Amino acid sequence: MIVEKAIKTQPMVIQLGPSHPAMHGTIKIVVELDGEVVTRADVEIGYLHRAFEKHCEEGTYFQAIPYTDRLNYVSPMICNFGYGMGVEKLLGIQVTERCEFIRLIMSEISRVSDHLTSVGASAMELGAMTAFLYMIKAREFFWELIEAACGARVTVAFVRIGGVKADLPEGFGEKARRAISEVRQTLKEVDGLLTKNPIFTDRMQGVGAITTADAVSYGFTGPLLRACGVNYDVRKYQPYHVYDRLNFDVPTGSNGDNYDRYLVRMQEIEQSLRLIEQALAKIPPGPINVDLEGRVMAASEMTDRGKLGDTQGLTDYRAFLSPNLQGMEKSRYQLNNTTDKNVALPPKESVYTSIEGLMNHFKLVMLGHGIRPPQGEVYSAVEGANGEFGFYMVSDGSDRPYRVHVRAPCFPLMAALHRMIEGGMVADIVPTFGSINMIGGELDR
Amino acid sequence: MTAESITIRRLKEAFGSHIRETHAYRGDDTVVIDREALVNVATLLKQDADLEYSFLIDITAVDYLKTDKAPRFEVVYHFFSLPHKQRVRIKVPLAADDLEIDSLVPLWPGANWYEREVYDMFGVRFRGHPNLKRILLYEEFEGHPLRKDYPYNKRQPIVKPGGNI
Numbered sequence: 001m002i003v004e005k006a007i008k009t010q011p012m013v014i015q016l017g018p019s020h021p022a023m024h025g026t027i028k029i030v031v032e033l034d035g036e037v038v039t040r041a042d043v044e045i046g047y048l049h050r051a052f053e054k055h056c057e058e059g060t061y062f063q064a065i066p067y068t069d070r071l072n073y074v075s076p077m078i079c080n081f082g083y084g085m086g087v088e089k090l091l092g093i094q095v096t097e098r099c100e101f102i103r104l105i106m107s108e109i110s111r112v113s114d115h116l117t118s119v120g121a122s123a124m125e126l127g128a129m130t131a132f133l134y135m136i137k138a139r140e141f142f143w144e145l146i147e148a149a150c151g152a153r154v155t156v157a158f159v160r161i162g163g164v165k166a167d168l169p170e171g172f173g174e175k176a177r178r179a180i181s182e183v184r185q186t187l188k189e190v191d192g193l194l195t196k197n198p199i200f201t202d203r204m205q206g207v208g209a210i211t212t213a214d215a216v217s218y219g220f221t222g223p224l225l226r227a228c229g230v231n232y233d234v235r236k237y238q239p240y241h242v243y244d245r246l247n248f249d250v251p252t253g254s255n256g257d258n259y260d261r262y263l264v265r266m267q268e269i270e271q272s273l274r275l276i277e278q279a280l281a282k283i284p285p286g287p288i289n290v291d292l293e294g295r296v297m298a299a300s301e302m303t304d305r306g307k308l309g310d311t312q313g314l315t316d317y318r319a320f321l322s323p324n325l326q327g328m329e330k331s332r333y334q335l336n337n338t339t340d341k342n343v344a345l346p347p348k349e350s351v352y353t354s355i356e357g358l359m360n361h362f363k364l365v366m367l368g369h370g371i372r373p374p375q376g377e378v379y380s381a382v383e384g385a386n387g388e389f390g391f392y393m394v395s396d397g398s399d400r401p402y403r404v405h406v407r408a409p410c411f412p413l414m415a416a417l418h419r420m421i422e423g424g425m426v427a428d429i430v431p432t433f434g435s436i437n438m439i440g441g442e443l444d445r
Numbered sequence: 446m447t448a449e450s451i452t453i454r455r456l457k458e459a460f461g462s463h464i465r466e467t468h469a470y471r472g473d474d475t476v477v478i479d480r481e482a483l484v485n486v487a488t489l490l491k492q493d494a495d496l497e498y499s500f501l502i503d504i505t506a507v508d509y510l511k512t513d514k515a516p517r518f519e520v521v522y523h524f525f526s527l528p529h530k531q532r533v534r535i536k537v538p539l540a541a542d543d544l545e546i547d548s549l550v551p552l553w554p555g556a557n558w559y560e561r562e563v564y565d566m567f568g569v570r571f572r573g574h575p576n577l578k579r580i581l582l583y584e585e586f587e588g589h590p591l592r593k594d595y596p597y598n599k600r601q602p603i604v605k606p607g608g609n610i
Contacts, residue, residue, distance in 0.1 A: 046581035051597070053566075054590055058597045089471050216499050218555035230527070237530050376470045379503075379523055379534060392505060392521065396512055407503040407523070415558040444581055 011039060014426075018047050022125055022430045024438055029417070029429065036425050041418040048440035056404035061087050061161060061371045062364075064404065069155045071406060071442040074117050075110035075385045076156050077146070079442070082382040084159035085240060086391035087401075089380045090373040091161075093343060097242070099163050101283040104241040105176075106149060106158065107382070108272040108279070112183065113142045114385030114437070115223075115265045115272075122262070122434030123194060126203050131190045138186035141179035148172060161371060162343040173280045180273050187269060194262070204259035208420045208432030215256060218419075219412035222387025223264045224436065228256035234383035246278045258435045299353050306355065343371055370399035384409050386437055408442035450474050451495055452533045459489055465538070475534045483537055484547050490524055490533065491552060498524035498533065501549065504559035506567045510593035516540040520569060522549075539569065548574040566591035 012033045017023035026047035032040040052071070056064040068083040069076040081103050088095065095103075120135030143153050148169050150158040158165050194200045210220075212228040225232055233250045235243040251267035253260025305311065345364055350357030363369045373395040381390040387409030394403040413436045421429050449457075452474050453467045463482035468475050478486055490498040503523040510517055518539040525532050537546060548571035549556040560571045561580040568589040571577055579586060585603060588595050 046579075046583070049581040051590065054595075054597050092471065214554075217501075217553050219501050219503075219553070221500075232527055237527075238532075377473070377475070377534075378471050379473055379532065388502065390503060390523070392503065392523070394507055402511075403507045405503070405505040405521075411558060412555050415555055 009035075016429065018044075022433065024121065024434075024440070026440060027414075027438065027443075029421075029433075031421070031426065031429070033426055036427070038421050038424055038426055038429065041421050041429075043414060043417050045414060046444050048444040050445070052406065052445040053404055056401055058400070060367065060399050061373075061401060064401065065159060066155065066157045068159075069157055071408070071445070072114070072384060072386070072389070072439045073154055073441050074437075074439060075114035076154060077106045077110040077158055078382055078384045078389060080156060080159035081107060081241075082380065082384070082389045082391055084161055085382065086378060086380040086393050087161045087371070087373065089378045090376065090393055090395050091343060091371070092374075093162055095163055098167075098284050100241045101279050102149075102164050102168060103159075104243065104246075105168070105276055105279045105283070106146070106164075107241070108275045109142050109145055109176075111385045112269050112272045112276075113139045113146075115269050116142070116183075118385075118434075118437035119190070119262060119265050122258075122431055122437075123190075123200070125430050125434050126200060128194060128197075128200060131193050134186050134190050134193075138183045141182050145172070145176055145179055148175065160344065168283075176276060176280060180276060183269070183273060187266065191266065195266075201259060203428070203431055204262060205257060206255070207258045207424060207428045208435060209255060209257035210416060210420050212256065214416065214419060218416040220387065220416070221412075222384070222409050223261055223268065224256075224413055225387065226250065227253035227260035227264045229254050234381050234388050238381070240382060242279070243275075246275055246282070248272075248275050258431050261435045302354055311356065368399060372397060372399050379407075381407070384442075386410055386413070386439065386442075389442075406442065406445055408439075408445065410436070410438050410443040414438060414443055450531070451529075452476075452490075452498075452531060455493060455496060456486060456489070460486060473532065473534055475536060477536045477538065480537045480539065480546050483535075484549070484552070486535060487522070487524075487549055487552055490535075495529075496526060496531075497528050498526045498531075500525040500527065501553040501555055501559075502532075504549075504556060504563055506563045506569055506591075508567060508591065508593045518544060518567065518569065520546055520563065544569045545572055546570075547572050550574055565589070568592070 013030060014033060015028060015030050017028040018026040028044040030042040030044065031038050052067055055067060065080065065083065068079045071079040116135045116139040120132040124132035146156060147153050149172065150156050150165055210228065212230060215225050215228045216230065221232060229252050231250045231252050236250055248271045251264050251271065253264050346357045346360045351361045364371065375395055375397045377392070377394045379390055379392045381388050383389070388407065389409055390407030392405040392407065393401055396402040417433065417436065420432050450469065453476060456476050457464055457467070460478065460482050463479040464476060465479065466477040490496050501522070502525045504520065506518055506520045508518055516538045518541060520537045520539060522535040523532065524535065539546060546569060548560055550560065550573065557575070558580060560574055561577060563569050564571065564577055565579040565581055566589055578584070583603060586601060
């Protein structure tokens with residue numbers, strides 16, 4: 001007591017970030033400290049703002065696809081599909097069944113790689129370097145799958161409006177099963193390293209907790225909400241793709257603290273692996289765009305009909321050509337896409353060889369033509385790795401989106417960050433912030 | 446056309462005169478209301494036992510300058526009901542010369558950042574907001590970039606008057 005009176009103390013304000021090794025991406029937290037206890041915190045965001053929504057309005061519907069990769073750059077496929085689904089809803093079109101399966105498989109692969117990164121990075125920040133390296137190794141297997149399917153690892157741009165860029169490559173199923181068994185093995189190892197490790201649990205249990213009522217009123221979704229015991233998952237509540245045809249559980253926690261978030265993410269990885277296995281077993285085989293069957297004709301016949309002026313309905317046919325022609329091997333990739341002529345790009349073979357194909361292609365890619373959804377507005381949501389990832393889109397009937405708004409799952413989580421760290425120790429900011437898995441791309445847009 | 450959803454029916458019963466329009470385009474329930482009714486509508490959505498829209502999913506706005514729609518702005522709210530697995534969109538039209546609307550922060554603290562973003566991007570002022578300042582852009586930024594009359598290629602580097610860079 002005497003000492004306390006003799007030493008004059010005052011609260012100290014320090015700034016964490018925007019350039020700080022534990023601030024993934026760039027964000028600033030201004031904290032007021034009483035000793036080591038955080039008494040107030042103010043979170044500042046916006047350092048990664050790059051006018052995503054404004055840029056979307058300036059380009060055509062196609063041109064926004066690469067931007068959506070950069071929203072959540074740890075699981076870009078899910079953002080891709082969210083955007084694609086939004087435009088498809090605006091157009092009122094359906095994609096093929098095989099495409100739904102491909103999207104589901106790639107979504108789950110992305111979700112696993114996102115959770116692996118998130119858990120690994122937050123473990124590393126608590127000193128568990130081994131767990132991080134194991135997780136990154138496991139993630140590498142999944143990124144190889146993504147690379148095999150689309151050619152890129154991060155900036156994938158895999159979605160096409162009405163389909164996906166490419167069919168799954170040869171031997172994908174086998175490769176995926178090998179990767180899954182590797183990830184399972186890693187999960188077991190990491191589980192052994194972390195879950196009952198007192199150094200880890202002491203830092204995680206009871207830290208960064210938020211009550212269920214608060215989580216709901218802040219609009220939490222995803223693993224953080226489920227760690228509070230609410231089993232909301234877009235995949236279960238409003239199923240898209242083919243989630244309603246596959247079996248999976250929605251793991252939940254009870255305490256809403258960092259430890260439960262860790263457990264929920266670890267269990268979700270296992271559920272995602274289950275989904276991938278089921279989808280690989282159930283995916284419908286072969287060429288997908290069944291509507292084209294019987295509507296293929298020899299290029300010569302097509303040319304003859306064109307010369308005679310008999311072009312009625314000719315654009316619905318695909319030309320059958322010599323397989324030696326350049327670009328021919330790409331045709332099977334087209335089969336993932338919808339048959340809707342005013343949405344999907346035609347196969348290259350018909351673009352190169354027929355005037356109808358060329359016109360079809362031209363009409364879609366030229367500025368001022370392109371995809372023109374009817375006037376209206378839609379909201380479409382997918383379950384991103386961090387929670388509900390929604391697109392609100394307004395069309396004015398032109399070839400450019402009138403308005404695209406992204407409902408990023410991180411945004412409400414970050415809005416409540418101060419609630420999770422106030423009253424705790426300054427050292428607990430790092431694991432709590434890590435458990436949110438903030439992604440600057442989707443937060444700041 | 447299927448029957449009206451329970452949400453639209455309940456809102457029409459309770460706020461008939463304040464409801465300007467309803468539709469369910471592509472299956473999304475949408476209700477356009479007067480701004481005076483916003484807080485009451487939101488309270489009903491949250492507390493009514495048949496609705497229970499406990500999640501405020503999103504707040505954004507649209508500038509309809511380039512269309513013939515009047516008034517110019519619309520603030521758009523998305524709500525989600527967990528027990529009923531329902532979504533609803535509430536839209537509030539606002540005239541350009543009177544961009545003010547009640548804040549929903551007292552009902553949902555999560556509205557705080559969403560409203561700041563709408564203020565930042567569109568200049569809509571929220572009455573009763575505890576801390577209405579820019580969120581994604583910096584304080585010195587001039588204008589509201591998601592308005593349709595803001596040129597998309599305009600640059601605003603942070604330059605202090607008289608300073609070197």
